[in-house]
Every structure is written in structure tokens, then in C-alpha cells.
Amino acid sequence: MNKLTEQYFRAAISEIKEKLEEKALFQETLHLQEMSNVRKKQTGLPVNIWIDEAETYKKGKHSKRIKFQMDKGLNFKEPTCPMMLDGTIPEKVWRKMQGQCSISKSEIKEIQTFVINNAYALDKLADQLIWKEDFFEFMIKGGDEASKEQIEILQKKTDEAVFNKKTEEALKKEE
Numbered sequence: 001m002n003k004l005t006e007q008y009f010r011a012a013i014s015e016i017k018e019k020l021e022e023k024a025l026f027q028e029t030l031h032l033q034e035m036s037n038v039r040k041k042q043t044g045l046p047v048n049i050w051i052d053e054a055e056t057y058k059k060g061k062h063s064k065r066i067k068f069q070m071d072k073g074l075n076f077k078e079p080t081c082p083m084m085l086d087g088t089i090p091e092k093v094w095r096k097m098q099g100q101c102s103i104s105k106s107e108i109k110e111i112q113t114f115v116i117n118n119a120y121a122l123d124k125l126a127d128q129l130i131w132k133e134d135f136f137e138f139m140i141k142g143g144d145e146a147s148k149e150q151i152e153i154l155q156k157k158t159d160e161a162v163f164n165k166k167t168e169e170a171l172k173k174e175e
Contacts, residue, residue: 064126085123
């Protein structure tokens, strides 16, 4: 292959990569619009977050997750960073986003603890088994590690909310 052909292919490949990254970012923005934004005042976290209440994880073909704002601003804005319900951030994503993040490691740990504390309810919310309002009522706020008793109460209230929603939906079908 001569130098001119090689340069052409390198430029073409670079352009294709750029377009794929733009498409991925566009898809990510669409998915973010389908998630519910939650103000830091509601959660007790240092940043705003987005939660899935409409099975967007299925549309996006990824694990259930939340997204968090990468700065402490009051307004909801990008960039955001995904966090799985086990509190992990995909390493590939983190390497890419790390330079855009203006929150500290301890603040990320708070978000992680919040997600782990509330994972059971967030999982049910993502599958539309509970209402968002129910989640807000019994979520464990803030980024401190919850006690075993707090987790059990959250799970019990989540299960009650699942039952209530299913009952409500069944009654509507009978009407």
C-alpha cells in the first residue's frame, strides 16, 4: 500500500470513529432525557442525579444504573457519569470522563453508598414496579452507609409498594 492510500484510509477510519462517538453521545443524551432527574436537595447528595423509572436500561441495552452530574451545580447538565446499582462505574467510561469531573473521590463515594443503600428500590423502580413518588418517600437519603435495619425497612416498604402498584393496576383492568 502506498503512502497516499494509507493516509486516506487512516483519515477515513478516524472520521468513522468520530461519527460513531458522536452517535453514541447522541444516544446517551436521548437516554438521559428518558430518565428522571432528582435534585441533590431531595437525595441529600452533593450532586444532582438521574434515575431510571421507565426501563431505559432495556432500550439502551445496558445494566440498570443511575447517572450523576459531574459537578455540584444547581442546574441539571451534562456531562454525567453512569453508576451501576452495585456502585461501580464502568472503567472505560471513568477513564474517559475523569478529566471532566470536578467532584471529589469522597463525594463519589457518597453517591456510591447512596446507590448501594437504595439498590433494591432502584432496581424495582427501573422495572416500573414501584412509583417514583414511593421511592422518594422511603429512599435512604445521603451518602452514609445504612444499617442492616434501614436496608430491611427499605426492602419491606419497596415490596409493599410493588404489591400496591400491582393491586392498583389489577383493579384498573377490572373497571
